[in-house]
Amino acid sequence: MTTRPAPLGLDLLPGDPVQLLSPAGEAVGELPAPEVLLDLHRRLVVGRRFDRQAQALVKQGRLAVYPSSSGQEACQVAPVAALQPTDWVFPTYRESVALVSRGIDPVEVLTLLRGDWHCGYNPREWRTAPQCTPLGTQAPHAVGLAHAARLKGDDVVALCFLGDGSTSEGDVHEALNFAAVYQAPVVFLVQNNGWAISVPLSKQTKAPSIAHKGIGYGVPGVRVDGNDAAAVWSVTQTAIGWARAGNGPTLIEAHTYRMDAHTNADDATRYRTEEELTGWRDKDPVERLERYLRTAGLLTDEISSGVAEEAEALATDLRTRMNEDPKVDPLELFEHVYTRPTASLRAQREALSAELAAHEEDAR
């Protein structure tokens, strides 16, 4: 097997998961700069508050469904913090926290889950593709976009979020292979939370690790403690730089855990044990970084309360705006099926319009 020299564990043969902060919050490796750590902390706290608010909105009937990323916040915010605004993100449905951390209006992020028909935000403005539901199918899009940017000579990297279950999908296999062959600037970040809804990783793959799958494509793989925001940031930052320098793709496997069920509609007690949850509570990504920052004297009460205020303000604003009933125009359903409407769609639009007018008449 040939290996290429690469920094920070980026190697064809993945090593042990990179960890920079122990679960107790002790530095066990070379940490990013203090301002990076403080920024990560702020993003974690705000992200977690957003996630809790979204879960509450489901209970209040304001969201049709919400796939929580509680426990996975480090994997959500740290890679986004490592990106440039000109880079692209290809998220799945579980990346709401990542998108809020990217700066997208939380109400726009939740538009689809609120029950509307479109993704809510402008992907071109935010260089963020719509959240993808069919598993792994966004991976070849990330490769294509990255390859296109490279052809144009643009300094752009594509970050593709994936889950452990989706690595069984054919599209992920094809995307890794294409990315390697094209040497496309893509970073594949797999959040391995151990469960694909109710199916454990042991039933998903017999590979030594998900990162090891890169070997078959000639893509360097690296494992990282996904509940260590400092490590996730450092590893993705390295992989992004590696891609930006023209060295091609990387497959990152971040070990993490989703503390809540798959979505509010799922009952995780049917397949997971309380012991497992307890073990992961001790590895909480927010508390871990906070402990380190407090001990190191970097996180003052003033900074901490500022961050808490920002998080609370976001939650309050989100609550207020989500409590308004969204205005959805049924006639807009026809507007964007094609760039120019077909005769058949125009006829159906007229029929629906007449139906709506008749209902209005009846209601009077």
Next chain:
Amino acid sequence: MATMTMAQALNTALRDAMTEDPTVLVFGEDVGPLGGVFRITDGLTRDFGEERCFDTPLAEAGIVGTAVGMAMYGYKPVVEMQFDAFAYPAFEQITSHVAKLHNRTRGALSLPMVIRVPYGGGIGGVEHHCDSSEAYYAHTPGLRVVTPGTPEDGYRMLRDAIADPDPVVFLEPKRRYWSKGEVDTAAPGPALDSAVVRRQGSSATLIAYGPMVALAMEAAAAAEDEGWDLEVIDLRSLAPFDEQTVADSVRKTGRAVVVHEASTFGGYGAEVVARITEQCFHHLEAPVLRVGGLDIPYPPPKLEEHHLPSVDRILDAVDRLQWEATSG
């Protein structure tokens, strides 16, 4: 004006599009130095370089999926699926992403891409090489599905498909690849989504597309001996469907037969018949009939003639249009 085969016309269309627009890219399996198994991309890598016409790994979902990403970044990819049935691995990308991205992003992202699919039989191909897969695509909102029946349409429609801001599934009737015709590359031609009347007639309307247009014309010529003056419509665009052109013709003739290679059950012809019935019921002198493939998996080369529509089957169908019921 030049005489060329449909294959040459398609190649010329790709060349002209690539020359005029540097964002047009061609990629797929064997489309590079080989020029594609049907030679439609012949010479493109040589003349435009490997960055603009390139071979990909052998993976159709990957080809279409990466094309989506490239289109998101401002390119106009023209991808080749080597054969009809080889496109099925890309079905999820086509139906869940290619067809829907413009809608899912409320129009913020469009996908100006073309998926070229050599389709249909009649060339003595073995299994998985002769499917008529048009109904799968035509049933999916968000896709434009077109198919040329002549070399000139091959040129013009491919140019128009590449220029279209919507994704287009471009179905190439592979049995017509080697048929010759006059091609005027400067003529604008009818709109991409409109049908054309290929032959004026008064007795009945034959409605065909792609590989069946030439057969319908042949049948119409043969029908003259029987005293029938048949009109022939080439649909060209399956989605959207040019209802107006079809309805105008059938209201005039009062009789219609839809011809396609695909298996008849649930085929595209069913939609055409339904539309005609809805729009022209009081003008009809007879039920609208279909001449299509049998409802079987595509048969082996030695048996395909029994599966495919023929002049005889078309004339038999015309003969069954209840001529005795009218004075004409």
